[in-house]
Amino acid sequence: KMYATRRMLFGAGAAACGAFLAGQRAPELWAPVVFAKEEEPWASEVARIKGLYSLDTAKLKSIQQGFREQMLQGLAGGASCMKMIPSHVDKLPNGHETGKYLALDLGGTNFRVLEVSVSNGKVEVDREMKMKIPESVMKGPGDELFAFIADGVKKSGCQGDMGFTFSFPCDQTGLAEGTLVEWTKGFSSPGVVGKEVVGMLQKELQAKGVHVGVKALVNDTVGTLIAKAFEDPDCGIGLILGTGSNAAYVEKMKNIKKLKPKPDDESLMIINMEWGGFGSTDRDHLPVTPFDSIIDKRSPNRGRQIFEKMLSGMYLPKSVQEVMLYYSQIGALRRMPLLHAPDAISGADMSRILNDTTPDLAQVADVLREELLSDSTLAERQLVKDTADMVRTRSARLAGMAIATVAEQMEAKGRLVVGIDGSVYQHVPGFRKRMEEAIQELSNRDACNIITEPARDGSGLGAALIACLYH
Numbered sequence: 001k002m003y004a005t006r007r008m009l010f011g012a013g014a015a016a017c018g019a020f021l022a023g024q025r026a027p028e029l030w031a032p033v034v035f036a037k038e039e040e041p042w043a044s045e046v047a048r049i050k051g052l053y054s055l056d057t058a059k060l061k062s063i064q065q066g067f068r069e070q071m072l073q074g075l076a077g078g079a080s081c082m083k084m085i086p087s088h089v090d091k092l093p094n095g096h097e098t099g100k101y102l103a104l105d106l107g108g109t110n111f112r113v114l115e116v117s118v119s120n121g122k123v124e125v126d127r128e129m130k131m132k133i134p135e136s137v138m139k140g141p142g143d144e145l146f147a148f149i150a151d152g153v154k155k156s157g158c159q160g161d162m163g164f165t166f167s168f169p170c171d172q173t174g175l176a177e178g179t180l181v182e183w184t185k186g187f188s189s190p191g192v193v194g195k196e197v198v199g200m201l202q203k204e205l206q207a208k209g210v211h212v213g214v215k216a217l218v219n220d221t222v223g224t225l226i227a228k229a230f231e232d233p234d235c236g237i238g239l240i241l242g243t244g245s246n247a248a249y250v251e252k253m254k255n256i257k258k259l260k261p262k263p264d265d266e267s268l269m270i271i272n273m274e275w276g277g278f279g280s281t282d283r284d285h286l287p288v289t290p291f292d293s294i295i296d297k298r299s300p301n302r303g304r305q306i307f308e309k310m311l312s313g314m315y316l317p318k319s320v321q322e323v324m325l326y327y328s329q330i331g332a333l334r335r336m337p338l339l340h341a342p343d344a345i346s347g348a349d350m351s352r353i354l355n356d357t358t359p360d361l362a363q364v365a366d367v368l369r370e371e372l373l374s375d376s377t378l379a380e381r382q383l384v385k386d387t388a389d390m391v392r393t394r395s396a397r398l399a400g401m402a403i404a405t406v407a408e409q410m411e412a413k414g415r416l417v418v419g420i421d422g423s424v425y426q427h428v429p430g431f432r433k434r435m436e437e438a439i440q441e442l443s444n445r446d447a448c449n450i451i452t453e454p455a456r457d458g459s460g461l462g463a464a465l466i467a468c469l470y471h
Contacts, residue, residue, distance in 0.1 A: 042330040046383070049323060052289045053390040057441045059287065060401045064442060066285030067405045070278060075251070075271070077258030081281040083274040086256055087222045087248065088175045090269045093230040093465055095121040101471075102158050102212060103463040104149070104201075107167030107220045108185055108243040109133055111149055113156040116464035123230060123461050129156040135186075139300075142191035142200065150204035159211045161471060163463030166197055167220035167244070169274045175470055178217045184276065185244045185314065188300045215467040219272040220421075221248035223462025226270075228419025228455040230465055235417040237406055238458060241399060241431075242422025245311040248272045249406050275402060276308030286310065291322040307402075311395050313347050313424045319391045320353075321345040324384065333380055336372040344371060347423065353388045354429040361385060395424070396431045400438025403450065412448040419455035426454060 055063075074084030103114040115127040131152045137145055168187070170178035180192050192200070198214050205212050225238025225248050237249045253265040279286035286306060295309055295318050296302055309315045321344055327333040338344055349367045356363035361381040368376045368384065376384075407416055424431055432452065439450050 042327075042332045045330055046327065046332050049289075049326070050386070050390055052287065053394045055287065055394055055397045055401075060397060060438060060442060063285060063287075063398070064401050064405050066282070067275075067278060067402060068409065070285070071273070071405070071409055074273075075256050075258065079281070081277040081279060083169055083171075083181065083272070083277065084256075085170065085172055085219075085272040085274060086259060087219065087270045087272050088172060089216075089218075089222055089226070089466060089469075090253075090267065091469055092233070092250075092268075093226060093469060094233075095230065097230075097465065097468045099468050099471060100126070100160065101464040101467045102160050102162035103165065103460045103467075104153060104162055104214075105165040105220070105460045105463065106149065107165060107240075107459055109138070111152060112460055113153050113158055114460045114464065115156075115158045115160075116461060118465065118468050123227075123465065125457075125460070127156070127158065128460075138187045138189060140189060142189045142195065143204070145189045145192070146200045146204045147207075149201065150208050150210060153205060153212060154208050154210045160213075161215045161467050162212050163216040163218050163223070163465070163467035164198060164201065164214045165218045165220050165223050165459045165463040167240070167246070167459065169277075170197065170217065170219070172217060172272070176214055176217050181274075182301065182304060184301060184305050184308065186300060216463065216470060218459075218463040218466050219246070219248060220459035220462075221246045222270050222272055223460070223466065224419050224421045224455045224458025225249070225462070226465050226469075227458040227462035228417065228453070230461075231456070232417050232419075232453070234415045235419050236410060236412065237403065237416070237418040238455065238462075239399075239403070239418055239420045239425075240422045240459075241311065241313075241420055241425040243312060243314050244305075245276055245308045245399070245422075245424075246273065247275050247402065247406060249410060251410070255409075273406075276305045276312075278307035278402075279310075280304050280306045291319055291326070294322055295319065307398070311399055311424070313422070313428075316391055316395055316424070316428070317343070317345045317347050317350045320350055320388050323387050323391070327383065327387070332383060334373065338372050347427075350388050350392075351427055351429060353385055354392060356385060389430075392428055392431060393434050396434035397438040400435040401442060403435075403452070404439050404442035407443055407448055407450055412450075414449065416448050416450050418450060418452045419458060420452055421455045421458045425452075 070080045070082045074080035074082045098119045100117050105112040110132050112130045114125050117124050117126050137148050169181035172178035176198050179196050198217050221238045221240050228235040239247045248270050250268050251271045253261040253267045328335045352363050364381040
């Protein structure tokens with residue numbers, strides 16, 4: 001009987017082995033072996049995806065070279081995916097400015113009207129009104145968009161000279177004059193691209209009997225730089241890391257070749273980089289993943305603002321969501337039907353996930369339970385947190401690379417302050433630390449000490465300060 005049993009087991013094992021090699025279903029006796037083999041493909045695929053998002057120092061230096069090249073081409077007026085727009089702001093505050101000015105801040109899904117007092121080295125907000133812009137207005141006719149904004153200014157009751165923060169790419173030909181190059185940040189309002197935006201706003205203000213004169217057209221990054229420079233004269237870079245992303249910095253006039261300066265002109269002008277466009281015309285510069293391509297195809301400005309879509313708060317949760325969807329398709333996560341819904345993962349969800357330090361990842365479980373999966377396992381929760389981490393870390397390291405490159409272009413010496421405004425920098429756990437690590441890896445620490453600091457409401461206060469500077 002023992003011999004017969006051995007023959008039976010051997011026969012079953014051989015049959016199972018033959019079936020496995022032939023690609024057929026194996027008998028139940030071999031099921032555990034087949035199951036173990038089937039686990040490996042998704043595990044190795046998860047590791048491959050993590051590799052796509054990993055940016056070591058060597059990769060960052062390669063990206064940095066392309067970034068610097070595009071900066072120089074933009075300054076020269078050549079073909080560049082970064083516009084490098086002269087702001088016509090050629091002076092910085094000294095702390096002795098005085099007066100009462102207005103600011104209109106349009107840079108995302110909300111706009112604000114502020115009344116600001118400047119005196120004795122301080123800038124204070126006396127009044128502020130905030131209004132949400134409906135999606136129908138963001139995508140509706142341009143004159144209706146500016147009429148909606150003018151209505152908001154009228155409701156605020158504010159009057160006087162105003163700085164207009166318009167946080168979209170403009171071809172700025174004067175301090176209070178510029179035409180929209182393209183919409184970003186979810187706006188697609190027709191009839192505005194190629195038009196002079198200050199004139200469109202002023203027309204609607206006058207039609208509604210609002211006594212406000214727009215004295216300066218300001219990009220939010222330029223305003224952020226000015227607001228931080230009012231507090232700290234060592235500020236030379238202004239940066240937005242929020243719904244969208246962009247930067248401005250102080251450049252020597254002699255380097256802005258498209259303005260045809262004198263070769264020895266050492267005067268300064270702030271440049272609005274529009275760095276969100278980096279990688280849009282030549283994607284060889286950026287490590288674009290298939291998930292980035294999916295997000296780009298679904299965006300209202302397909303094919304543009306590729307760098308911004310890898311950095312900003314509007315797109316980071318979408319990246320986490322797309323990777324999670326893929327993991328569910330390959331079996332690394334269970335299928336979650338609600339994960340297909342737009343914005344199934346929000347920015348707040350992402351921050352809660354990243355902030356979870358509990359042994360059983362209870363906060364991650366809560367996020368999944370509320371929206372997607374009622375009974376997640378610890379392994380699933382860990383994979384979700386790892387996914388949020390890799391998206392966050394890539395964004396932070398790309399931002400650090402860009403800051404280090406700008407400092408290099410400035411030939412900065414000594415202390416250089418980067419004033420930063422926006423929810424990603426302020427509220428995404430661990431973002432600042434990872435960004436500063438990348439800056440340290442790429443910058444010449446012996447020549448320049450780069451310091452990142454929060455900027456206090458740069459897009460609002462900065463616009464009022466620029467109106468004050470040029471009053």
